[in-house]
Amino acid sequence: MRQLFFSTFNHLYLVFIKAAVCLTQRKLMAGIVVFILLLNTASHARYETIEQVVAIVEDDVVLASEIRDQMAEIHQRLSAKKQPLPDDNRLFEQVLEQKILDSLQLQRADKIGLRISDQQLNDAMASIAARNNLSLTEFKSSIEKQGQSYLEIRNKIRRDMMIREVQRRSVIRTINIDQGEVDNFLRSEKGQALLEIEYNIDHILLAIDVNASENTVAVANKKMSQLRSLAALEGGFPPIAGQAKIITAEHNPLGWRRFSEIPTMFQATVSELSEGIISEPIRSDSGLHIIHLLAKRGGVEGSQTETKVRHILIAPNEIRSIDEAKILAAEVRQKILA
Incomplete structure (x- = not known):
């Protein structure tokens, strides 16, 4: 000075x-x-410190104000829960370490072009609000009443989502599963369950007493056959729910079920039905049923074979014509096959 x-x-x-x-x-x-x-x-001139750089992380920096703000937030949160406050020196080290790690991961996200869309962010915000029994509008008001910026909270959640996605992709790259492990899993009980075909079944029941006369059963069968024909014309059971009620039939969808979960009395019929087809009336102790096979999924047909491929590109350039590139590619292929 x-x-x-x-x-x-x-x-x-x-x-x-x-x-x-x-x-x-x-x-x-x-x-x-x-x-x-x-x-x-x-x-009377004086120097004034505007900001301090605590760490340089590749193309980014960690500022002292960021560390102070994070430490203050932790202190406030722990105080609200009446939990003991950690040593400031130790807390400083932990916060700095986390800031450096976050910066590295966010820079990685930027380099690989990872983006979180506004729709993804809105869904995440709505999910957080729902967990607190609030609508998104109420959640926003709650944040602002606490003196916080809703925009800053959105940006923080977006950064957190990007960091989690980078971590997820990093973990996936370290996983190496060989074909033997895949085969063993598919032979296991859980693997077999995953390969089992699932059926989406809609269902209508017309209750009949188990001791009903043949004439009563015949009349009920005729009503269900007419209902079946009407459903086929209307494209399913929901449009004919009113007509079903008139004959005291009950619309009771079964939803998605594995074959082993389908009631035994329906299994033979379901296995023969094609998607979109409605069955003839099925008699049981509880009455007459008609079922509509809406869709099916899974099974061996739903499994996929993956192939590991290696690629060599020989491109024409200033000193190699396209014909010369083709000849060179053929020579390389012969060497690989030899």
Whole structure:
């Protein structure tokens, strides 16, 4: 500070001397006043620290203010829960370490072009609000009432989502599953369950007493056959729910079920039905049923074979024509096959 003062003083003094040679006495007095004011300003100059860089992380920096804000947030959260506060030095190290790690992962996300869409972010915000029994609008108001910025919270959640996605992709790259492990899993009970075909079944029941007469059963069978024909015309059971109620039939969808989960009395019928087909009435102790096979999925047909491929590109350039590239590619192929 002393060096700055004397340097400023010497510079102003030289300026003053040069000016004095050319000025009249009146102008000289004005120059003295200006010189004294400048000298007084220089003597009271102070350095002010605006921001401090705590760490340089590749193309990014971690600022001291970020560390302080994070530590203050942790203190506030722990105090609200009446939990003991950690040692500041230790907490500083932990927060700094986490900031560095987050910065590296966010830079990685930027390099690979990872983006979180507004829709993904909105869904995440809505999920957080729902866990707190709030609508998204109420959640926003709650944040602002606490003196926080809703936009900053959105940005923080977006960053957290990007970091989690980078971590997920990093874990996936480290997983190496050989074909033997795949085969063993498919032979296991869980693997067989995953390969089992699932059926989406809609269902209508017309209850009939187990001891009903043949005539009663015949009448009920006719009603269900008519209902079946109407459902085929209308494209399913939901549009004919009103007609089903008229004959006291109950619409009771079974939903997606594995074959082993389908009631035994329906299994033979379901296995023969094609997608979109409605069965003939099926008799059981509880009455007459008609079922509609809406869709099916899974099974061996749903499994996929993956192939590991290696690729060599020989491109034409300034010194290699396309014909020469083809010849070279053929030579490389022969060497690989040999």
